[in-house]
Amino acid sequence: MFFNINTSNGVPVYEQIARQIVFAVANRGIETGELVPSVRNLSRELAVNPNTVARAYRQLQDQGVLETVRGEGLVVTKGAAAKCKSTRKKMIGERILSVLQEARQSQLTEDDIKSLFADSLAASKKLANKNRTRKES
């Protein structure tokens, strides 16, 4: 499990954890029936408060992505992979739509918006490669 937690960008930590678990399930990084890391292990690994991890897990249980197995821990539910694929698209799509609405409201031209998007897409690709390289090294 690879998490990127940023404690200083305003996004709640529990939210970041929950989203990234959704992504992992969508990518089959965690399979149906597989245990997720224990609260105390994950909290140690991410250096965050255990309550924060617990809150993320609780939220995922409410969404039906995780369920408890008595005496074992939390596992990915049966239909989760498909569901997560769809929610992943929805989550990202919502954010995209929201920023585009602000872009419209700011009266940027459609061409400006498109070029910002293209630039950002290239920039994000570069950043992704850099991170990958750093991790491989």
Add this chain to the structure above:
Amino acid sequence: MFFNINTSNGVPVYEQIARQIVFAVANRGIETGELVPSVRNLSRELAVNPNTVARAYRQLQDQGVLETVRGEGLVVTKGAAAKCKSTRKKMIGERILSVLQEARQSQLTEDDIKSLFADSLAASKKLANKNRTRKES
């Protein structure tokens, strides 16, 4: 001056006001030297507390977009239009980059991302038209 304030989307009201004034200055909706609406007037118009408007204005003063003219009110500074144009692009660009980075991290394919963008762009255009029509009617 047209403001779209949404008090229930998590974005602080004072921040929305500040951003939209930056947009207005960038579009020359408010020209250099022109007075922005008085704190009291704008607060009445938007049905928010005067302090909230004052906070937005204070932030814009710190950024050098507005300055006080004693006994008169707040006016747009000299270099503000150019500065606002650039910050507008920066603000929108940052949001786009941020969502694209999450999209990468979620391992959506580049094609998925592009199609989400295209869909959202179309959707935002529709929404903009709807708003325009509503206001004209």
Add this chain to the structure above:
Amino acid sequence: MFFNINTSNGVPVYEQIARQIVFAVANRGIETGELVPSVRNLSRELAVNPNTVARAYRQLQDQGVLETVRGEGLVVTKGAAAKCKSTRKKMIGERILSVLQEARQSQLTEDDIKSLFADSLAASKKLANKNRTRKES
């Protein structure tokens, strides 16, 4: 009469006018018995509100620097020159003391303070020369 009015440095305009008249009297730029400019003339010259000039004059009357001569206007009182010389020193001295107290509180060393003073003194001399040259040209 030469006034330097700065409407955007926080110091009240009427205060700047009053102080500078005190200075002028101290320097014998305006002599005892001489008329000061009329409110409306000075307000036009400085491009400020007549009320502002009137307020400065009122303050100077309260201090006994100016007095009304019926049908004439405001003139410099008899003992004003000496008094203004002393208040000038007091006013400047108070400001100097105040900033030095903050400097102490900030725990700048005495050497730091002295060097800041020397630098500023040189800088203010340069600025004064520049202004003089500009006015002469």
Add this chain to the structure above:
Amino acid sequence: MFFNINTSNGVPVYEQIARQIVFAVANRGIETGELVPSVRNLSRELAVNPNTVARAYRQLQDQGVLETVRGEGLVVTKGAAAKCKSTRKKMIGERILSVLQEARQSQLTEDDIKSLFADSLAASKKLANKNRTRKES
């Protein structure tokens, strides 16, 4: 932490707090990574409204001196000590320059100015000693 707040000298309370924190960081009275007093505690200690303290802290965040650690409080940022040392000098230097410019404009002689400075420096030293003694007693 020792604060000298004067609520009746025209300088905004939040500004006094902010300046004195800058001084404290410059003197390493508060180190990088260390928590500043909580808004509630400091407001109680200084007998001012929490919002007033919060405003000072917000200003310091904008300047990059403080940053929030979620659920913990506000800590001094990494580069803050150096930055505060320089802004301290700048803040004091600006005030000195400003008063010297007025002294020039008032046509005090350079000797007069120097003697006022020397007197004030001595006076401020005495005041500082008196305060120190009072605190020690």
Add this chain to the structure above:
DNA sequence: GTGGTCTAGACCACG
């Protein structure tokens, strides 16, 4: 517990 936002309302200085 922490900071952040917002409201309501008072008072002041300035023009």
Add this chain to the structure above:
DNA sequence: GTGGTCTAGACCACC
């Protein structure tokens, strides 16, 4: 009339 400061107190999210 204008903005600026400050108070008092509520509510929220996060840890």
